[in-house]
Each structure stands twice: as structure tokens, then as C-alpha cells.
Amino acid sequence: MFRISQYMAEIASPTPLGPKRNPPGPVVIWNLIRRCNLTCKHCYSISADKDFPGELTTDEIYGVMDDLKAFRVPVLILSGGEPLLRPDIFDIAKRAKAKGFYVGLSSNGTLIDDANIDRIAECNFDYVGVSLDGIKETHDRFRRMDGAFEASLAGIRRCRDLGLKIGVRFTMTQDNAHDLPGLLKLVEDEGIDRFYFSHLNYAGRGNKNRKDDARHQLTRWAMDLLFDTCWEYQQRGLAKEFTTGNNDADGVYFLHWVQRRFPERAAHVEAKLRQWGGNSSGVNVANIDNLGNVHPDTMWWHHTLGNVRQRPFSQIWPDVSDPLMAGLKQHPRAVKGRCGECRYLEICNGNTRVRAQQLTGDPWAEDPGCYLADDEIGVVSSGERLTVTPYTRINRSA
């Protein structure tokens, strides 16, 4: 996750570099249930409105939670499927809060209504994130349910009105990019605290529908718009958080933006970005799915490291006998192609390994989602060597 607003603030008020602080344990995104009332086109969990047998019981979840606490996990993001479809969701959330976790709820928002809003508020979530993948019909088409936009927006307003910290999450593809300006306006008009921009990742239905991925020019346009908007909001004193996910090249693109707009701050921002260190799947981000399988992050459901029913998370996570985990934890990562040659590898850490793996079979190949040009990353010429687009397999010429 790249925190745009945090690095943007370094332009107006630079802070000392200081030593790098590593979090005590990974942030755990926990898909507590796979069932969902929606069937979105891009869904990595391939959720649907049916039961998925074998999910962790309440008691099992409490046992895992105790282990996560002892392992010094600081943050739990309760996700799904649609987490509000779990009858015990409020008990789980309250117990997690009582144990001292920072607890986020990741919801599609359509089920936040007058009947449950007080129970949601009682949980005292540190953050509620609701997905909006466009305005009105765009969102409804993407999420494949008529009326989903109005229902999600109503859910957002209910949370906001009770003082919960609320964010909008947007996954951009070619189908919904045109609504990005409208969504940014909505964030301002509705008094929403955070905007999370997610690049499409190649997992689940998002892998099947990767042809809808935004082309690189569109991604660059979106990033410029996000940076300009975030800067403008900060100038106006609007305290809004802007973050991005699933493409750590955003940090490098941001550095280029700073070099153009505020060259006098570029060296400072670059030092801060190097300290951030880019992609942290398998290191500072972890995933537990509805069946208790542990993955390096939410996009790696096709690669399981172990199951919490057989072995505690605290033992699975540090175990580097799995080659993927060993590679993800290696620093710097042994990435190939233009990622390996990139001058800014230390900033983005080789980006999103699952996209490389889905397109080439090799998790250490260059990430085809990198939208910077060769001359922007100090790669002299990839010329004939590689042909990379999100739509073709990587061809290596002799």
C-alpha cells in the first residue's frame, strides 16, 4: 500500500528521515466468509451468494486471534466475501478490539442499514472501507447488481453520520476509469475520510477478466489526477487520506511527479520512499482465507503456506521453507527483467509478484503492471528483449 498523502505532506513540511521502523508483525487481512450478496467482475475471492463449507467457526477464529495477538500482529482487516453476512461478525470485531488490535471492516456497504448500523457503531471499528467502483450505473454494472451504488452510498452515509472513520475503495479498469473524477468529488462532497485507489490484480475473477485492466496511459492519467487532487486538498486544509494498492510502481511515479513539480524536495522524498521500501506481501502483509489457509497476501489464494487448523499462524508465517515465502522475504528480492535492472527497485521492491506469476508462470519475472517507461527507471533499452503488455505473455527473443 502506498500512502500518497503521507509522502505528499513531506513536500510542504519535511520531517527528519530517522531510523526505519519495522512493524512488530504483519497486517492480517482476514476473509472470514466467502459468501457474498454480489458477484463483482473482478473479485479475487470469486464470491457468490451461496454457502462455502468448512469455514472457520467462531471458536476457531478466537483461537487464531489469540495467536495473532501473541505474534504481535497490530492490525486486523475483517473482510470476505461480505463480512456482514457472518452472524458472529460483531462478536468477532468486539473481541478483536478488546484485545487491542486496530480493526478495520472491509465491506461492499450494501448491507449496512438502519437495522444494523448501531451494532456496527458499537464495535468501534477503527476504520470502515466500502467499495465504490464508479458512479451509479457504472458501479452497478461492475458489481452486477442494480441499485448497489445507492445502497453502498447509503451505508457510507450511515457510518459517517455516526462518526466512524470511513473510506471509499475503488478498483480501476477500463470500464470505470471515466468515473474517477466523479468519485473524487463525491469523497469531498460527502465528507469521506479516505480514498483508496486499487489497481486491478490478477487473481480470481480479476485474473479471468484481466483484459479489462487499465492500459498504462490510463493508469498514468489516474495517478496524475490523484496526486494533483491530494495536493490540492492538502493546500485547502482538507484532511483526507489518499492511498493506493496493488501497484508499488506508484511510489516511483510519484517521485517523478515531485521531480517535475517540486524539484527542491525530490531528494528528500526519494529518501523517504526508499525507507518505505515498496511491496511487502509475505513480509508486512498477510492473508488468512475463510478456510484458515494462510497466503502471502489476498491475491495468492492459489498458493497456500499452511492452515491455521493444523499449525498456528505464528509458526507458518516465519517459515521460509516455502520457496515463494523465502523469495518474498529476501531483500532485495531476486527479480528479473526490467524490475531487476530498475534504478528504483529499492522503492517499489519489484512490485506485484502475483501479476508476474499469472502472466509468465515465474513469480520473479518483471511485473507487467509497471507503467513507467524504460528511461524513467534507468533501464537503457529493453528493446527486443521483452515484449510486455498486460494482454500478452512475455516473449523472450533469443
Ligand SMILES: C[S@@+](CC[C@H](N)C(=O)[O-])C[C@H]1O[C@@H](n2cnc3c(N)ncnc32)[C@H](O)[C@@H]1O
Ligand atoms: C474481496 S472484497 C471483500 C470486501 C467486500 N465484499 C467489498 O467488496 O468491499 C475486498 C476488496 O478487494 C477488492 N478486489 C477484489 N478483487 C480484486 C482484484 N482482482 N484486484 C484488485 N482489487 C480487488 C474489492 O474491490 C474490495 O475493495
Ligand code: SF4
Ligand atoms: S468484491 Fe466484494 S462485493 Fe464483490 S463479489 Fe467480491 S466479496 Fe463480494
